[in-house]
Amino acid sequence: MPYAIYAVKKEHIGKIDEVLKDDLVSRQSIAVRDAKILGVEKEARMVIVEGTVEAIAKADEIFKPIADREKEDDAAKIYSAFKTQEDNVASGLGMIFQ
Numbered sequence: 001m002p003y004a005i006y007a008v009k010k011e012h013i014g015k016i017d018e019v020l021k022d023d024l025v026s027r028q029s030i031a032v033r034d035a036k037i038l039g040v041e042k043e044a045r046m047v048i049v050e051g052t053v054e055a056i057a058k059a060d061e062i063f064k065p066i067a068d069r070e071k072e073d074d075a076a077k078i079y080s081a082f083k084t085q086e087d088n089v090a091s092g093l094g095m096i097f098q
Contacts, residue, residue, distance in 0.1 A: 007044040012066035
């Protein structure tokens with residue numbers, strides 16, 4: 001599934017919720033994480049949008065004033081760190097319910 005990762009600048013973090021109200025983008029899979037948690041040395045909040053090609057194009061448009069889209073190589077590393085975190089959380093929850 002296509003995805004894009006946006007580094008929302010510190011001064012615009014409060015605008016994330018407003019931007020994510022877009023009808024098309026809001027129906028995609030969205031995750032927001034602090035950059036440092038994902039191993040990125042930036043003062044930013046990372047927004048990961050997974051969805052359709054059309055939704056990613058719309059996300060590019062609406063995030064442009066407040067964020068930088070991560071380049072492909074960096075995005076792949078960040079996405080991998082995010083998925084590893086998700087897997088760790090899921091396996092931890094599995095241990096609780098066994």
